[in-house]
Amino acid sequence: MSHPLHPEFVYTVRVSYADTDAMRFVHHARYLVYFECARTELLRATGSSYAEWERLGYLLPVTRAEVDFRRPAYYDDLLEIGVQITKLDVLRLAFDYTVRRKGEEQVLARAHTQHVFMNEKGGPRRAPRNLLAPLQDWLGGERSL
Secondary structure (H helix, E strand, C coil), X not given: CCCCCCCCEEEEEECCHHHECCCCEECHHHHHHHHHHHHHHHHHHCCCXXXXXXXXXXXXXXXXXXXXXXXXXXXXXXXXXXXXXXXXCCCEEEEEEEEEECCCCCEEEEEEEEEECEXXXXXXXXXXXXXXXXXXXXXCCXXXX
């Protein structure tokens, strides 16, 4: 899933007790929350903002999510969520994620999410250049992946 030529943003999160399940692992559903936080912060790092997109009437729901869980994470672990943009065009955006404990090389999980630009009524909506420009700049000027 990793794309070495595409810049990676790293989001750090400490696992709270509420994030764990009866097996003392991070519950699988929490990873989707971590991924949402990571991609939101990636957008912010590019000079963009999902909150601003929403104010302008552009929504970006998840249309597909895949997670490959390799090793468990536990309460109080400090996790690094690496996120990369893997698809960018006027209708779609996709991200890859890699989860590791801070300071460790071992991958705990890999994931991919796909998103589509929509209007507030749920219909597809083409994103304008000015909305995509910060992301394209982050990718080194690549228009589409």
